[in-house]
Amino acid sequence: QKEVEQDPGPLSVPEGAIVSLNCTYSNSAFQYFMWYRQYSRKGPELLMYTYSSGNKEDGRFTAQVDKSSKYISLFIRDSQPSDSATYLCAMSAGYQKVTFGIGTKLQVIP
Amino acid sequence: NAGVTQTPKFQVLKTGQSMTLQCAQDMNHNSMYWYRQDPGMGLRLIYYSASEGTTDKGEVPNGYNVSRLNKREFSLRLESAAPSQTSVYFCASSGLAGYTDTQYFGPGTRLTVL
Numbered sequence: 001q002k003e004v005e006q007d008p009g010p011l012s013v014p015e016g017a018i019v020s021l022n023c024t025y026s027n028s029a030f031q032y033f034m035w036y037r038q039y040s041r042k043g044p045e046l047l048m049y050t051y052s053s054g055n056k057e058d059g060r061f062t063a064q065v066d067k068s069s070k071y072i073s074l075f076i077r078d079s080q081p082s083d084s085a086t087y088l089c090a091m092s093a094g095y096q097k098v099t100f101g102i103g104t105k106l107q108v109i110p
Numbered sequence: 111n112a113g114v115t116q117t118p119k120f121q122v123l124k125t126g127q128s129m130t131l132q133c134a135q136d137m138n139h140n141s142m143y144w145y146r147q148d149p150g151m152g153l154r155l156i157y158y159s160a161s162e163g164t165t166d167k168g169e170v171p172n173g174y175n176v177s178r179l180n181k182r183e184f185s186l187r188l189e190s191a192a193p194s195q196t197s198v199y200f201c202a203s204s205g206l207a208g209y210t211d212t213q214y215f216g217p218g219t220r221l222t223v224l
Contacts, residue, residue, distance in 0.1 A: 008150070034212060043114075043200055043215035044153070088153070090213075098213060100177075103153035 003027050006089055006101030017109050019076040022087035023101045026070065028097075030091040033065050035074045038086045038103065047087075050057065079108045112136055113122040114216035116201050122189045122222045128164035131219050133201030141204045143168075143213060144176060146197040153200065159184055191223045 009104045013019055014031075031052050036044035042055055048063040050056045056063045062075040073090070084105040114135045123129055135142065144156040145168075155168030159178040174196060175187045184203075188195060198220050202213040 006152075036215075041218075043217050044215065046212050049212050097155070097158070100153040102150065 001026060003091065003099050004091060004101045007032060007104055008102055008104040012107045013079055013110060015079060015081060017055075017079050017108075019074075019079050019083070019106060019108075020100055021076075021087050021089075021104050022073040024070055024090075025072070025091055025099075026092065027091075027099075028067075028070070029093035031096050032094065032098075033062075033063070033072050033091040034098070035063055035093070036088040036100075038088060040085075044088055050090055059105075069078040081108050081110050084108050111128065114178065114201055114203055114214055116199075116216035116219050118219060119183075119217065120220045122224065123188075124224050125135045125192060126189050128189050129191065129221075130166070130188075131199055131201075131221075132183070133185065133216060134183045135203040135214070136182065137203060137205065137214065139203035139205045139214075143202040144174070144186045145200045145202065145205075146170065146185070146195075147200060147218075148197050156186065156199075179194060187216070188221075191221075196223045197219065 002023045033050045035048040036045040037047045051063045053067045060077045066072040087102040088103045089101040092098045113200040117132045126198040140161045142165045145153045154170045157176040161163045177185045204213045
């Protein structure tokens with residue numbers, strides 16, 4: 001079993017939809033949780049960062065962490081075609097080593 | 111402020127050839143990383159350097175060597191390239207050791223080994 005599981009998709013939604021992206025993990029030591037966005041043929045860029053459990057909101061993006069269920073989510077409200085990208089979850093127990101999910105490819109259709 | 115830069119952007123090698131991928135960051139970060147990204151495998155850590163003067167193996171270090179030249183630069187060397195090393199290589203850096211592991215990535219190097 002991988003430490004971090006993420007459905008690779010692809011996920012296709014119409015413009016304006018609410019998108020839910022998820023990851024599960026098995027390492028209970030993880031306490032730093034991140035979401036990266038990667039456009040085609042580009043490097044990943046940090047989108048959201050949360051520490052421990054709870055929610056964090058930034059504009060149209062909301063990150064949720066449920067440590068009791070070992071489950072994290074990224075919600076995108078009012079999705080736009082420019083949100084079409086691959087979204088990678090990432091998590092760490094500290095000490096600089098980060099474990100990434102394989103990424104979910106999202107397509108927002110105009 | 112360029113962030114993380116990588117050279118070259120593209121490279122084609124023949125089996126057995128060697129090459130060095132260069133990475134530099136201008137964010138005064140302590141830690142730097144080399145990853146490879148393959149379809150269905152995600153990002154896999156090859157080597158990392160927690161601080162200037164130190165390097166450690168990651169998940170897939172075989173066939174690679176690294177040098178942390180100074181605080182800004184971290185290079186990845188393939189001594190004898192193999193087709194299995196065809197991949198996209200990303201360099202990353204992070205700043206506050208032990209507190210946050212948010213990493214900032216370069217644009218990548220697309221390597222094909224024939």
